[in-house]
Amino acid sequence: MSETTILVVEDERKIARLLQIELESEGYAVNLAPDGVEGWASYKAGGISLVLLDVMLPGISGVDLLQRIRAVDAETPVIMLTAKGSVTDKVTGLDLGANDYVTKPFDMEELLARIRVLLRKAPSTNGTQAAGGPGPDPDEWLCAADLRLNEATRQVERAGQEIVLTQREFDLLAVLLRHKRLVLGREQLLNQVWGFEYTGNTNVVDVYIRYVRKKVDEGFSPELIHTVRGVGYVLRDAT
Numbered sequence: 001m002s003e004t005t006i007l008v009v010e011d012e013r014k015i016a017r018l019l020q021i022e023l024e025s026e027g028y029a030v031n032l033a034p035d036g037v038e039g040w041a042s043y044k045a046g047g048i049s050l051v052l053l054d055v056m057l058p059g060i061s062g063v064d065l066l067q068r069i070r071a072v073d074a075e076t077p078v079i080m081l082t083a084k085g086s087v088t089d090k091v092t093g094l095d096l097g098a099n100d101y102v103t104k105p106f107d108m109e110e111l112l113a114r115i116r117v118l119l120r121k122a123p124s125t126n127g128t129q130a131a132g133g134p135g136p137d138p139d140e141w142l143c144a145a146d147l148r149l150n151e152a153t154r155q156v157e158r159a160g161q162e163i164v165l166t167q168r169e170f171d172l173l174a175v176l177l178r179h180k181r182l183v184l185g186r187e188q189l190l191n192q193v194w195g196f197e198y199t200g201n202t203n204v205v206d207v208y209i210r211y212v213r214k215k216v217d218e219g220f221s222p223e224l225i226h227t228v229r230g231v232g233y234v235l236r237d238a239t
Contacts, residue, residue: 003029004027004028004029004049004050004119005028005029005030005031005047005048005049006023006028006029006030006031006048006049006050006051006052006115007030007031007033007039007042007043007048007050007051007052008020008023008030008031008032008033008052009033009035009036009038009039009042009051009052009053009054009057009062009065010032010033010034010052010054010081011034011035011054011056011057011058012054013034015054015081015104016032016034018108019052020032022108022112023112023115026112028049031048034058035057035058035059035060036057036058036059036060036061036062036064036065037059037060038059039051039053039057039060039065040060040065040068043065043069048076049076049077049119050076050077050078050079050115050118050119051069051076051077051078051079052079052081052115053065053066053078053079053080053081053098054080054081054082055080055081055082055093056082056083062080062082063092063093063096066078066080066093066096066097066098067096067097069097070096070097074097074167077099077100077118077119077121078097078098078099078100079098079099079100079101079102079111079114079115079118080093080098080100080101080102081102081104081106082101082102082103082104083103083104090204091204091207091208094168094194094204095166095167095168097167099118099194100114100118100194102114140152142174142177142178142180143177144177144180144224144235144236144237145222145224145237146158146159146160146220147177147216147224149170149173149174149177151174154170156170156173156216158216158220159220163215163216164215165212165215166211168193168194168208169208169211169212169215171193172189172193172205172208172209172212173212173216173235175189175192175193176225176233176234176235177235179235180235180236181234181235181236182234183228183231183232183233183234184232184233184234185231185232186205186206186232188232189205189232189233190204190205193205193208205233209225209227209233212225213225222237224236224237
C-alpha cells in the first residue's frame with residue numbers, strides 16, 4: 001500500500017514541527033515547506049495525499065497557492081490553517097476550493113479527525129490519479145421546474161437563461177437537486193459538499209444557500225430553495 005504523505009506549508013517553525021511530530025506519530029509521511037514557493041515546488045513533485053496550508057505565508061500566499069493547486073487539481077484535499085477566523089475569511093477559503101478551514105489555535109485531535117475524514121474521501125495522491133468509474137452522462141440533466149443542471153458539463157440554466165455558479169455553489173445546488181423534495185440538514189450538506197463533519201459552530205451552509213438563492217431564485221418563479229426551520233433546506237418546485 002502506498003504511503004500517505006501530507007504536505008505542511010507553514011512558516012511558523014514551532015507549529016510546523018508540532019504538526020510533523022503529531023502526523024508522523026499517526027503513521028503519515030510529512031513534507032514541510034516554510035513558504036508558498038517551496039510549498040508549490042513540493043506539491044508539483046507529486047505524491048501528496050493532503051495539504052495543510054497556512055494562509056499567511058511569505059513568497060506565495062496561502063490563498064494564491066490554493067488557487068494554483070485548484071487550477072490543476074480538484075481532488076487533493078486542502079485544509080487551510082489560519083488565525084483569521086471570521087465567516088468571510090472561511091467562506092473565501094472554501095469558495096476557492098479548500099475542503100476545510102481550521103482556526104489557530106486548533107485542537108490537534110480535532111484536526112487529526114478532520115484529516116482522517118478527508119483522506120477517506122480522497123481518490124488518490126496528486127500526480128497518481130486512480131482510475132475511477134465512468135463520469136456523469138453529458139446528456140443527463142437534473143431538473144426542477146424550469147431549472148436544469150448538468151453535472152458533466154457543469155452547466156446551469158433557469159428558464160433558458162445560463163446561470164454562472166462557483167464550484168461550491170454548483171456542488172451545493174447539485175446535491176439539492178439530486179435529493180429533490182427531501183429535506184437535508186446542515187450536517188448532510190457539509191459532509192456531501194465540503195467533505196467534513198458538522199461541528200455545530202459554522203454557518204457556511206447558510207451563507208452559500210443565500211448565494212445560490214440569489215442566483216437561482218431571485219427574479220424567477222416559483223421559488224425553489226426552501227428553509228425548513230430548525231432542520232435544514234429542501235429544493236422543490238411547489239410549496
